[in-house]
Amino acid sequence: MAMRLADFIRANIEPILQKWDEFAETVIRSARGMGKAAIRDHAREMLLTIAAELDRANRGQPLVARSEEDAAEAHGIGRWTAGFDINETVSEYRALRASVIAFWTKADTTIQPTDFDDLLRFNEAIDESLSASLAGYTAEKEKHERLFQTVMTASPDHVFVLGTDGRFMYANQALCKLYRIAPDDIVGKTFVDLGQPHALELQQQLVHVIASRQSCRGELSYACGSDCVQQYEYILAPAIDNGGKIVAIAGTARNITERKAAEEKSWRWANFDVLTGLPNRRLFCDRLEQDLRHAERTGIPVALMFVDLDRFKSVNDQLGHVAGDRLLEQAAQRIASCVRRTDTVARLSGDEFTVILTEVNDVTHVEILAQEIVDELARPFQLFDDVRSISCSIGITLFPNDAVTPDELLRNADKAMYASKADGRNRYRFYQRAVSQAGA
Ligand SMILES: Nc1nc2c(ncn2[C@@H]2O[C@H](COP(=O)(O)OP(=O)(O)OP(=O)(O)O)[C@@H](O)[C@H]2O)c(=O)[nH]1
Known part of the structure; x- marks a missing residue:
């Protein structure tokens, strides 16, 4: 082949991206709110970066410069933010690699020894880029999980996630404290297991949320002692996956005892x-x-x-x-x-x-x-x-x-x-x- 791979990528970037588009249609379904153009631009940017790396390698310079690594890492962060799962992020690179190689192999007539070097370097560049990207992706995911945990732990409101069978998958500290149970011990239990009089009402609401696929709100009283009743306002919302299946029910409950007392007081004042x-x-x-x-x-x-x-x-x-x-x-x-x-x-x-x-x-x-x-x-x-x-x-x-x-x-x-x-x-x-x- 007369043309080096880096030049080939630059010269054929449009058909490569066209093929990439077709593949992306199936891979990126879950990228919510991200237009086709934005995804394509990302792919173009990655290919041009890799082509530049190949040029540098041909000139005997180090394969991955810091700035490219940062760009790939930023790309991974962006993919997490856009809602890609990790498989989709990996598939994206696999698709890019496959598109380039398919075009290059098809166009190739006489294979030069330098072509093998280019191919090797191309694969290395894709791998480097993918690993930097995944590092960015997972770091961002962990950061958000830590933030989520911090917010949930600090929240005075009760936050919980139930499976469709009504069993706790997650409960934040405020809820566990109310039920006097450790966060790990609540997992797998139902409201009925926790032995509260409002359990059956919540169980019924759960069935309603699953059947209607709509969130619902309600109020309930919690007896926290012989002469202490706390009132809560709750919302149950279905968590629906990309395939439209309800995978869990997310719930929040807020203590409204003081608000109710204030409302009652002002109602008394008015009447x-x-x-x-x-x-x-x-x-x-x-x-x-x-x-x-x-x-x-x-x-x-x-x-x-x-x-x-x-x-x-x-x-x-x-x-x-x-x-x-x-x-x-x-x-x-x-x-x-x-x-x-x-x-x-x-x-x-x-x-x-x-x-x-x-x-x-x-x-x-x-x-x-x-x-x-x-x-x-x-x-x-x-x-x-x-x-x-x-x-x-x-x-x-x-x-x-x-x-x-x-x-x-x-x-x-x-x-x-x-x-x-x-x-x-x-x-x-x-x-x-x-x-x-x-x-x-
Ligand atoms: N202590 C007290 N007095 C009030 C209150 N509200 C009104 N008043 C007084 O109640 C009195 C009502 O008087 P009136 O009904 O006009 O006259 P009355 O002396 O009852 O005479 P008749 O109705 O004609 O038999 C007035 O002096 C008002 O100032 C209140 O909340 N507390």
Whole structure:
């Protein structure tokens, strides 16, 4: 052959790369996100580097200069990052070697002694390049594994990998600490083996993730002592290989106990009266709407009471606001003690309370209850060193007889309450009767 191998490679680089492309189609399937052009450019770069090495060898210079070794190493790192597995990385070099030799052998007519030297050096160059590349690949892989381990170990969240049979393949330190088990001992066990009440739920979720091939989230409680329950939010996600097969389930779980407590606290702030602990106006309105909807379905009436303390201002004026607060707290407890657990007692504002009575089959019961509240609030209140007596005025309206909307019902109850006040306080009045009396 007239042409040296290095020159041959440079002259035939296009057809060599064309052949390489065809082979690469089958080898590099798993190189996610890497375009064909990028892969080809890499091959071109490697071939030109090897050709330059052959030139140097022909001139009697050392075969592999440091910079080429670095380039091959960087290539290996790139292959790991691009998602190549180690076989694909090796195959890539084998394909390059095969492409070049196939072309060269085909083009060869008369073999010169120098051709054997070139072939030998070419193979050596490919081997050197491959080993530098693999060194880069494995170093990068190990570096990432170490980083992964560090992140997993430091993570306060639970991270785990389960096989499709539900057995642990990996669990990080946080999870092992929770279950009081060594990381090596947890491998091969299932959540059921760890003996937690939430195990069956997780097992079912696992089956669901495998069947649907979709991730799922959920919440669970973990009893970490007789009076300690921690809440966790978890995500289970299927790990799918290049062939579309589910090979594992990756899971994370985060302790949300504090977040839940904060949410609960802010929900209480938004919906309950701080002084009395009763539902506030907002929650009262929600409950009234719900109760009315329910009553529409069942056809059983609802009664709404408006309870206003009589001359409460004088308690504040004479004994101070703190004593007034004490009275409001006690009044709230007394009203609540008169009703069923299913009924709602709320504090709308100041000394105004409301009571929603559901499933009122007999209005007589409403009257009895209203009188009970009047009597309860007429009993003396112990306010620190003082004892005070006040009374209350109650207005009552009925759904659906008097009105059907929450606003109208509230207005009616308010009017009936004022009728009680006008009648001399310390009593209750029904809206209907108050209206007909006013009309009479
Ligand atoms: N201690 C205390 N007082 C409050 C609170 N909210 C409102 N008040 C007072 O409650 C009083 C309500 O008075 P009113 O309902 O207007 O009048 P009243 O003295 O009860 O007289 P009648 O309703 O006409 O019988 C006002 O003095 C308010 O300042 C509270 O949270 N604590």
